[in-house]
Amino acid sequence: MGTFFLATNTSLYSKISWDPQRDFAPISMVTASPLILCVHPSLPARSTKELIALAKKEPGALNFPSAGNGTSMHLGSELFNMMAGIKTVHVPYKGSGPGVLDLVAGRLHFMLNPMPEPVPFIKAGRLRGLATSTPKPISALPELPPVADAIPGYEMVTWQGLVAPAGTPKEIIDRLNAELVKSLKDPEFAARMRGMGLELYGTTPAQFAQFIRDENAKWAKVIKATGARVD
Secondary structure, eight states: OEEGGGGTHHHHOSSOSOOTTTSEEEEEEEEEEEEEEEEOTTSSOOSHHHHHHHHHHSTTOOEEEESSTTSHHHHHHHHHHHHHTOOOEEEEOSSHHHHHHHHHTTSSOEEEEETTTTHHHHHTTSSEEEEESSSSOBTTBTTOOBGGGTSTTOOOEEEEEEEEETTOOHHHHHHHHHHHHHHHTOHHHHHHHHHTTOEEOOOOHHHHHHHHHHHHHHHHHHHHHHTOOOO
């Protein structure tokens, strides 16, 4: 099961012994999860535009947590900074949990965190949800507008997809693809996944291969601009 890191590790590491486009045969994208833009309730920002305005007023005054350098929380927030034209401070943690708890405690200002972790805190009023990183609102939090309403073109999802070793015969790839796509249409399975904040996909191998190439190019630019490294 390949993840977001198939598109980022070649840029995050100075030396890597494998290549996502050379060494794997894509089968299908399976799921994707949005990130939710949240702030501590004490922060006087009730929309993405107001958060950006605060950050522009005092460059470097606001901070955000991540689950570590190069994670989706980190890179999604850096993309947010780049596209919004703001400067905020990255505070990396070893995992997302401690950062979320520090945001809830008011020791941090905002975060972009994958579903479903922030949802209970938003519903309890301990965090204020501002937006979702997908182009359209999501069923779990339909009241949240997309970040793209304030930053046109912004999109960020954490994704998972099935891959096989390079050189796997086409008939095997096609059979696996057909069975996977069929299973994703099962109503009970689909309901369980959507209940966790995941959107289901069933792409062709060619579509998934193109998606990985596009993601690789997108995040290479962000990683280069921010200097993010994990080694």
